[in-house]
Amino acid sequence: MRDExxxxxxxxxxxxxxxxxxxxxxxxxxxxxxxxRQAWGEEAALNRLLQRWPAPPVSSNFTARLLQAVQNAPAxxxxxxxxxxxxxxxxxxxxxxxxxxxxxxxxxxxxxxxQMIYRARMARELAGVSRVAALPRMEWxxxxxxxxxxxxxxxxxxxLLAALE
Amino acid sequence: xxxxxxxxxxxxxxVKRGDMKAFEELAEKYKxxxxxxxxxxxxxxxxxxxxxxxxxxxxxxxxxRYEVSAKFSTWIFTIARRLCLNEIRxxxxxxxxxxxxxxxxxxxxxxxxxxxxxxxxPPEAFLHGELAQKIEEALGQLPDxxxxxxxxxxxxxxxxxxxARVLGCSVPATKSLIHRGRxxxxxxxxxxxxxxxxxxxxxxxxx
Numbered sequence: 001m002r003d004e005x006x007x008x009x010x011x012x013x014x015x016x017x018x019x020x021x022x023x024x025x026x027x028x029x030x031x032x033x034x035x036x037r038q039a040w041g042e043e044a045a046l047n048r049l050l051q052r053w054p055a056p057p058v059s060s061n062f063t064a065r066l067l068q069a070v071q072n073a074p075a076x077x078x079x080x081x082x083x084x085x086x087x088x089x090x091x092x093x094x095x096x097x098x099x100x101x102x103x104x105x106x107x108x109x110x111x112x113x114x115q116m117i118y119r120a121r122m123a124r125e126l127a128g129v130s131r132v133a134a135l136p137r138m139e140w141x142x143x144x145x146x147x148x149x150x151x152x153x154x155x156x157x158x159x160l161l162a163a164l165e
Numbered sequence: 166x167x168x169x170x171x172x173x174x175x176x177x178x179x180v181k182r183g184d185m186k187a188f189e190e191l192a193e194k195y196k197x198x199x200x201x202x203x204x205x206x207x208x209x210x211x212x213x214x215x216x217x218x219x220x221x222x223x224x225x226x227x228x229x230r231y232e233v234s235a236k237f238s239t240w241i242f243t244i245a246r247r248l249c250l251n252e253i254r255x256x257x258x259x260x261x262x263x264x265x266x267x268x269x270x271x272x273x274x275x276x277x278x279x280x281x282x283x284x285x286x287p288p289e290a291f292l293h294g295e296l297a298q299k300i301e302e303a304l305g306q307l308p309d310x311x312x313x314x315x316x317x318x319x320x321x322x323x324x325x326x327x328x329a330r331v332l333g334c335s336v337p338a339t340k341s342l343i344h345r346g347r348x349x350x351x352x353x354x355x356x357x358x359x360x361x362x363x364x365x366x367x368x369x370x371x372x
Contacts, residue, residue: 011325014318014343042351045358050319053300055197056204059214063192066218067185070225 013047173237180228188228191237192221198320199245205316206249207256208305216252220245235330238322242331246313253309296357303353311346318343 006029009022018026030037059065173194179187199220203213223244304312310332317328329339351358 011340014347016321042355042358043347045361046347046351046354049300049354049358050315053297055201056210056213058196058200058217062196062200062214062218063189066192066196066221067189069218070188070222073222073226 010043013043017051170233171236174233177224177228177231177237178233180225181231188221188225191224195221195238195241198322199241202242202245202313202316202320203249205304206309206312207252208301212252216248217245219248223248236327238320239327239330242317242320242323242327246331249313250309299354299357300350303350306353307346307349311342311349314339314342315346315350 005025009018009026009029012018012022026040030040173191176187176191180191196217199217200210200213203216204210207213207216220241224241227244304315307315314328314332317323317331320328323331325336325339329336332339332342334342
C-alpha cells in the first residue's frame with residue numbers, strides 16, 4: 001500500500017466505518033507491516049470510542065421554544081449589523097493584526113501628510129516675510145511719497161519747457 | 166449541467182420567502198448536530214441549547230439576505246463556530262445569559278410553557294461514568310480549534326473541505342488539527358483504548 005493510500009484510509013476511519021475494500025487494503029498493509037499493528041489498534045479503538053460516544057440529549061421542546069423565540073426576537077437593523085465588528089472584520093489573528101497594522105500605517109501616513117501641508121504653508125508665509133525684509137532701509141524711504149508722487153506726474157510742464165527754450 | 170440544489174439550501178430559500186414550516190424542518194434536522202457541537206465545546210447542556218437557539222435565530226434573521234453560495238450545513242456550522250468561540254472568549258468575563266431572558270420585551274410577554282422530555286440514547290448507559298468523564302476531560306484540555314475540528318470531523322454531512330471552510334483554514338491544516346488532537350486523546354485515553362473493557366459493555370453503536 002502506498003503512503004497516500006494508507007493516509008487516506010486513516011483519514012476515512014476518523015469519520016466513518018471503513019468499507020470492505022478499505023478494510024481489505026488495511027489488512028494487507030498490516031500483514032506486510034506487523035510493527036504498525038499496535039498504532040492501528042489504538043487508532044481503530046479511538047474511532048470506535050468516538051463513534052459510540054453518545055450525543056447529548058436535546059430537549060424535546062427545543063423546536064417549540066425556538067419558534068417562540070424567533071417570533072419574539074426583534075428585527076435586526078442593517079446599520080447595527082454593519083457596525084457590529086464581528087460582521088465585517090475578517091476572522092483570525094493574522095487578519096486582525098494586518099487590519100490593525102493597516103490602520104496604524106494609515107494614521108502615520110495621514111499625520112505625515114498633515115505635517116507636510118503645515119510645513120509648506122509655513123514656508124510660503126516665511127517667503128512672504130522674507131520679501132518684506134528685503135525692502136530698503138527706513139531712512140531711504142522717508143521721501144518715498146514725494147519721489148513716488150514725482151514719478152506719477154504724467155502731464156508735461158509746458159511753461160517750464162517754454163522757458164527753457 | 167446545472168448542479169442540483171442542496172435540499173437544505175432549498176429549504177432555506179423557502180424560509181427566505183417566509184415559510185416557517187421550512188424553518189422548523191431545518192431546526193429539526195440540525196438541532197442535534199448543533200447542540201452536540203456546542204455541548205462538546207462548552208460542556209454545559211443548558212448553555213449549549215441556548216447557544217444553539219441563538220444559531221437558529223441568526224439563521225432566521227439572515228434568511229432575507231441568504232444566497233446559495235455554499236452548502237447550508239457549512240453555513241450553519243460556520244455561524245455556530247463563531248458564536249461558540251465568542252462565547253468561550255466571553256465566558257470568563259460574563260456569566261451565561263439565557264436566550265429567553267436576553268430578548269427585549271420578554272418580561273411583558275410570558276413565554277408559553279413547553280414540556281421538556283430529555284431522552285437518553287442507549288449507549289449513554291455504558292459510556293456514562295468514568296470513561297465518559299475521561300473523554301470529556303481529555304477533549305476539554307485540547308485547544309479550541311483542535312477540539313472543534315475533532316467534533317466536526319464526526320459530522321457525516323461535512324466533508325474535509327467543508328470542515329476546513331467552517332474552521333477558516335486549509336484542508337491540510339484541518340487534517341493536521343484533527344491528527345494532533347487525536348494523538349493527544351490517544352495519549353490521555355491510552356489505558357482505556359488498550360484494555361478495550363468498555364467495548365464489552367454493550368453493542369457497537371454508530372451515531
